[in-house]
Amino acid sequence: MDSGGLVLNFATPSGDSAHARLSKPKGGRWKDRVKAVKSVKRRLNSSGTSTTSSPSPRTEFSTPSSTAPTWTPKEHARPRLNNDFNDDWNGDSAGSKDAKVMHGKSQVQSSIFSPDTEIVPKVKTIQRPVGKPSNAPLNTSTFTGIGLDEDLAKHMESKLNVTMPTTIQQKAIPVLLGPTRRVGDNIPKTDTDVIIQAETGSGKTLTYLLPIINRLIESEAAPELDLDSKRSVGTLAIIMTPTRELAKQILQVLETLIRMPASSATGKKRSHWIVPGIVIGGDKKKSEKARLRKGVNILVGTPGRLLDHLQNTQSFNVQSLRWLVLDEADRLLELGFEESMTAILKILDARVKIAASVTSANDTTKLWPQKRQTVLCSATLSDEVQRLAGSSLVDPVYISAKKDAAITKGIPMKEVTGPEEKQAQQFSTPEQLKQLYVITQAKLRLVTLTAMLKSAFANAAKTAKAPKIVVFLSSCDSVDFHHGLFANAGKEMRKEDTQDRYFGQGFEQDDDDDEKEQEIPDFVSASNRIDTKAVKDEMYKAKRDMERAEAKKARAQLSLKGAMLPDVPLFRLHGNLAQALRTDTYFEFCKTSSGVLFATDVAARGLDLPDVTHIVQYDPPSDLKDYVHRVGRTARLGRDGEAVLFLLPSEVKYLELLTAQGLPNQEVSVTSILMKLAPPKSTEYQQPATDIQNSFERYNLHSPENMAVARGAFWAFVKSYATHPSTEKHVFHIKNLHLGHIAKSFALREAPSDIPQPKKKGKTGGKKIGGGGGGEEVDETRANRKSQKEHEKEERMRPKIVLKRKNDVSEFAVGDYNSLVGPMLKRKKAKK
Numbered sequence: 001m002d003s004g005g006l007v008l009n010f011a012t013p014s015g016d017s018a019h020a021r022l023s024k025p026k027g028g029r030w031k032d033r034v035k036a037v038k039s040v041k042r043r044l045n046s047s048g049t050s051t052t053s054s055p056s057p058r059t060e061f062s063t064p065s066s067t068a069p070t071w072t073p074k075e076h077a078r079p080r081l082n083n084d085f086n087d088d089w090n091g092d093s094a095g096s097k098d099a100k101v102m103h104g105k106s107q108v109q110s111s112i113f114s115p116d117t118e119i120v121p122k123v124k125t126i127q128r129p130v131g132k133p134s135n136a137p138l139n140t141s142t143f144t145g146i147g148l149d150e151d152l153a154k155h156m157e158s159k160l161n162v163t164m165p166t167t168i169q170q171k172a173i174p175v176l177l178g179p180t181r182r183v184g185d186n187i188p189k190t191d192t193d194v195i196i197q198a199e200t201g202s203g204k205t206l207t208y209l210l211p212i213i214n215r216l217i218e219s220e221a222a223p224e225l226d227l228d229s230k231r232s233v234g235t236l237a238i239i240m241t242p243t244r245e246l247a248k249q250i251l252q253v254l255e256t257l258i259r260m261p262a263s264s265a266t267g268k269k270r271s272h273w274i275v276p277g278i279v280i281g282g283d284k285k286k287s288e289k290a291r292l293r294k295g296v297n298i299l300v301g302t303p304g305r306l307l308d309h310l311q312n313t314q315s316f317n318v319q320s321l322r323w324l325v326l327d328e329a330d331r332l333l334e335l336g337f338e339e340s341m342t343a344i345l346k347i348l349d350a351r352v353k354i355a356a357s358v359t360s361a362n363d364t365t366k367l368w369p370q371k372r373q374t375v376l377c378s379a380t381l382s383d384e385v386q387r388l389a390g391s392s393l394v395d396p397v398y399i400s401a402k403k404d405a406a407i408t409k410g411i412p413m414k415e416v417t418g419p420e421e422k423q424a425q426q427f428s429t430p431e432q433l434k435q436l437y438v439i440t441q442a443k444l445r446l447v448t449l450t451a452m453l454k455s456a457f458a459n460a461a462k463t464a465k466a467p468k469i470v471v472f473l474s475s476c477d478s479v480d481f482h483h484g485l486f487a488n489a490g491k492e493m494r495k496e497d498t499q500d501r502y503f504g505q506g507f508e509q510d511d512d513d514d515e516k517e518q519e520i521p522d523f524v525s526a527s528n529r530i531d532t533k534a535v536k537d538e539m540y541k542a543k544r545d546m547e548r549a550e551a552k553k554a555r556a557q558l559s560l561k562g563a564m565l566p567d568v569p570l571f572r573l574h575g576n577l578a579q580a581l582r583t584d585t586y587f588e589f590c591k592t593s594s595g596v597l598f599a600t601d602v603a604a605r606g607l608d609l610p611d612v613t614h615i616v617q618y619d620p621p622s623d624l625k626d627y628v629h630r631v632g633r634t635a636r637l638g639r640d641g642e643a644v645l646f647l648l649p650s651e652v653k654y655l656e657l658l659t660a661q662g663l664p665n666q667e668v669s670v671t672s673i674l675m676k677l678a679p680p681k682s683t684e685y686q687q688p689a690t691d692i693q694n695s696f697e698r699y700n701l702h703s704p705e706n707m708a709v710a711r712g713a714f715w716a717f718v719k720s721y722a723t724h725p726s727t728e729k730h731v732f733h734i735k736n737l738h739l740g741h742i743a744k745s746f747a748l749r750e751a752p753s754d755i756p757q758p759k760k761k762g763k764t765g766g767k768k769i770g771g772g773g774g775g776e777e778v779d780e781t782r783a784n785r786k787s788q789k790e791h792e793k794e795e796r797m798r799p800k801i802v803l804k805r806k807n808d809v810s811e812f813a814v815g816d817y818n819s820l821v822g823p824m825l826k827r828k829k830a831k832k
């Protein structure tokens, strides 16, 4: 044997050494044989063991021997070392050495079906049968019947195919319409602030947009209004949202609504004077400024950028502001946005007050609210909303989409309603939504997800509706990893392709574009001004060309197709992608009839992604509210939908939290999902599942880039896990995790202690919190979603763990990982 005749000892514990013996090496050159014996002796001596008394030779050679070992290795808790790197990308041996050298760590190949079963406690859940659609349009009334302008109603019907209002529209639109149009009982006679709460996908956007547009077009008839100067009246309505995609979506609806044809009755143009606009992080501030200077009547924006313009854009005129809408209000009021929101409200309070005193004398627009009307909107109400509503709303009315709920005065507070009532009120999901959960061991997670996706698309031919699936993950790194994995595992790929995708322009942000432009050095002397301009122009042109080329390249990568799910377009969406790529991905996924979107919670709020059939919460949400919003991307407007939540055996108590909030759930067994991988007429699923896992693992081993993405995703998972709120710590605690199995779920063969921490990434920009910098701030870190108090408390409890968000990392600030899991790993090693 090549090992020089040494009997192999698979790192036996010292107690077993007596069973091993040293046999003389045979074959090969004598020099090598002597060297081998000497080296073994040296090691044995240094470990204080004599070769004669207890021969326990160890060797790095691990090639199978033709001489049978005299010692049989005891079945070990640790999986065996895998030296079989032959299964590289193409299934041949070519890359094996590279893989070993490239990744620098010992790779372990263990079975995903080893029998280390975990005991799963039984938890009682609410098992609600799928009900009748609760967010569908009603067939009992029409838009004109609830007071909407006839032209507007007709226009909506022809452009949006919207004819009958939903429950929340039927209740809230009359309250928000002007005094001349209000119809119905129990409606305040004057304009008042409003809190709107309705299920996901129940048409809240139209609920607040229609009355605003209706009141603007109604004022066209007032003879004293000079329509041509309307643009100069400045911003009349501001709609704030927590994410850029949602802002774009609202703008799109708004633009559609205001492109009204001339009135059929009078022949006059309608709504043509209304100028909509958007200000969001990631867009060019310079062009936003220019648009604001000319005048934007209805402005949609995200808080950071909006505050920036309020503070720095002199020509941004909000003196006549009549409406302020906070869409997804509870998210807007969470930590991370709170500071910006408070500053925005302060500025608006100051400026709009001045305007009222200046203009009220000749203000003939009695059809508009006489002072700023604030509208809060969300599917979930939280304590934050109640707190902020208290300070920013004046005498509000509360409108809920619940069937029998009347319009009430005041903010719904804990004391007002009983606990059960409040819980149901906080978290209600569409009745027709089917909600499932699967409990799976960490090492089986990846293959279970694969089996689930595969079976959904395999059955597509049999069902009328093609599957369109959103998979929610806890970090940007994890999104990149899973997207890359499903797109590329199992198929041949050139190294450059990987590099392009994940290490190219996709990570860059361009929030500070105008700053960058200003930074261009004025290196030509003042006496030569014309040349300076020419040089600058050249540089701008070169930059523009580069941007265009990059955008083109990025567009080509919007959706990828892989071997694992043949012909299924795969998308990814998270906050660290360049804005252009984010926007394009969002619109592409909207357009596609079938596909998979891997996303962080950036896609959880408000996005109206048409025809999504399934939601997979592969990582549980960091906040119960997000559960509601994530599953709400399906089962919209009365349509069917299905949502599946992945849980580890140690997380099963999460179901108690869901049950306490009135959220129904029904189990689906992991075996029944994995069984979908079995060949026809067979029940053997373990081999196909193992093959899939191996294929994923080979993909990681294929290149250092793939490996780095997987390792980064693993660490991001660990970090995000550590930031669950304290109320969920009994469910999600890092000490309950089997990190080896978690590594397996990222297709890593390394022991967790061997997985190197990711290096800090270069500047990604745009992750500024609050205003001032102009960056928009969908802050996806769990750390930032906590209340300050909670965060501080945890910081005190775990002083070593650094979980602060920084501008220059992708999802979580790279804190001291070792301090996080190091002691745990040491303990585990010591036990073994």
Ligand SMILES: Nc1ncnc2c1ncn2[C@@H]1O[C@H](COP(=O)(O)OP(=O)(O)OP(=O)(O)O)[C@@H](O)[C@H]1O
Pocket (backbone or CB within 6 Å): 137, 160, 161, 162, 163, 164, 165, 166, 169, 198, 199, 200, 201, 202, 203, 204, 205, 206, 378, 379, 605, 606, 607, 608, 632, 633, 636, 637
């Ligand atoms: N009355 C209606 N009839 C038919 N379609 C409607 C009606 N109202 C709204 N829609 C459509 O329903 C979809 C969902 O609307 P929207 O995004 O406003 O829901 P939402 O309640 O805000 O959901 P979320 O809570 O998830 O933000 C949109 O495509 C919208 O055009």
